[in-house]
Amino acid sequence: MDTRVPSKFLSSPEDLGVVAVGFSGGQCKPGVDAAPSALIESGLLTQLRDELLYKLHGDDTVHQYTDLVPHDDPPYRSMKNPRAVSSVTRRIADQVYSHAKEGRMVLTLGGDHSIAIGTIAGTAKAMRERLGGREMAVIWVDAHADINTPESSGSGNIHGMPVSFLTGLAKEDNEEFFGWLQPENLISVKKLVYIGLRDVDIGEKQILRQHGIKAFSMHDIDRHGIGRVMEMALGHIGADTPIHLSFDVDALDPMWAPSTGTPVRGGLTLREGDYICECVHETGSLVAIDLVEVNPSLAPATDIGAHETVRAGCSLIRCALGESLL
Numbered sequence: 001m002d003t004r005v006p007s008k009f010l011s012s013p014e015d016l017g018v019v020a021v022g023f024s025g026g027q028c029k030p031g032v033d034a035a036p037s038a039l040i041e042s043g044l045l046t047q048l049r050d051e052l053l054y055k056l057h058g059d060d061t062v063h064q065y066t067d068l069v070p071h072d073d074p075p076y077r078s079m080k081n082p083r084a085v086s087s088v089t090r091r092i093a094d095q096v097y098s099h100a101k102e103g104r105m106v107l108t109l110g111g112d113h114s115i116a117i118g119t120i121a122g123t124a125k126a127m128r129e130r131l132g133g134r135e136m137a138v139i140w141v142d143a144h145a146d147i148n149t150p151e152s153s154g155s156g157n158i159h160g161m162p163v164s165f166l167t168g169l170a171k172e173d174n175e176e177f178f179g180w181l182q183p184e185n186l187i188s189v190k191k192l193v194y195i196g197l198r199d200v201d202i203g204e205k206q207i208l209r210q211h212g213i214k215a216f217s218m219h220d221i222d223r224h225g226i227g228r229v230m231e232m233a234l235g236h237i238g239a240d241t242p243i244h245l246s247f248d249v250d251a252l253d254p255m256w257a258p259s260t261g262t263p264v265r266g267g268l269t270l271r272e273g274d275y276i277c278e279c280v281h282e283t284g285s286l287v288a289i290d291l292v293e294v295n296p297s298l299a300p301a302t303d304i305g306a307h308e309t310v311r312a313g314c315s316l317i318r319c320a321l322g323e324s325l326l
């Protein structure tokens with residue numbers, strides 16, 4: 001049954017561009033590159049086609065981007081695998097842009113969260129072009145803020161830095177190291193909203209405070225409930241702004257999503273995660289969604305964990321794309 005809410009900013013909202021990114025270079029644990037295949041094998045795309053009635057574009061093949069990963073990629077400004085992540089995200093930006101400029105909804109299956117440098121760069125540019133220069137908003141659902149600069153990062157893992165590059169807080173002129181990001185690829189810190197935070201580095205807290213970035217931590221969700229938090233989050237963005245939803249599966253409690261590289265206890269229930277996605281769908285403003293950091297090879301104790309995490313990821317995506325309960 002077609003239960004989708006009419007879309008405000010897409011010219012062909014029933015068309016879904018799918019980008020499957022088998023890339024793990026933004027962090028050090030292998031396996032997160034296998035997530036797109038695991039999600040697809042569990043039937044995600046079939047469900048989107050047959051149950052939610054989307055026309056899928058792009059392909060079922062998972063991009064490995066091996067042609068873009070150099071043999072030798074020494075750190076730069078303390079970033080690990082900087083050339084690989086820069087060139088892969090640059091390619092992703094083109095892929096996402098080409099779907100979004102056609103007025104399609106875009107679904108990107110990661111991969112680690114560094115890939116959001118590409119997805120958001122792609123939609124931000126397409127929305128500006130399609131909507132007369134209008135800025136897009138980003139809802140970043142995550143245990144982490146991923147807003148370290150190369151200098152503030154303790155790990156050097158670029159999956160902890162995408163938001164600093166996307167907001168222009170981290171700057172770099174060299175094309176080899178994200179210098180390809182142009183003003184039209186960036187988003188404003190005023191249009192960024194976090195939900196689910198509970199493991200934020202000291203340097204990141206300073207950045208959030210200094211720029212007055214809207215953030216709803218797990219504490220806020222405990223205090224107000226997820227219903228009120230979503231009202232406040234969407235109220236901050238406003239009804240006339242396209243939304244890119246970037247969902248890190250580690251926002252969910254490890255009880256629901258144990259197979260992920262940097263799990264943090266005290267997270268969202270699966271129902272709260274689904275609710276966030278349903279509310280974003282209901283706005284009619286959603287233009288793109290990323291699901292990242294599912295790592296099927298990290299299954300504590302049994303491989304039931306991997307299966308559960310993949311299932312949770314599929315559920316989040318279906319909710320964001322209009323699956324309704326009744």
Ligand SMILES: NC(=[NH2+])NCCC[C@H](N)C(=O)O
Nearest residue numbers: 113144148155157159160262
């Ligand atoms: N996308 C993620 N899971 N990010 C985790 C980031 C952890 C830590 N803040 C770092 O910068 O390394």
Ligand SMILES: [Mn+2]
Nearest residue numbers: 143144248250
């Ligand atoms: Mn995270």
Ligand SMILES: [Mn+2]
Nearest residue numbers: 113142146248
């Ligand atoms: Mn993240």
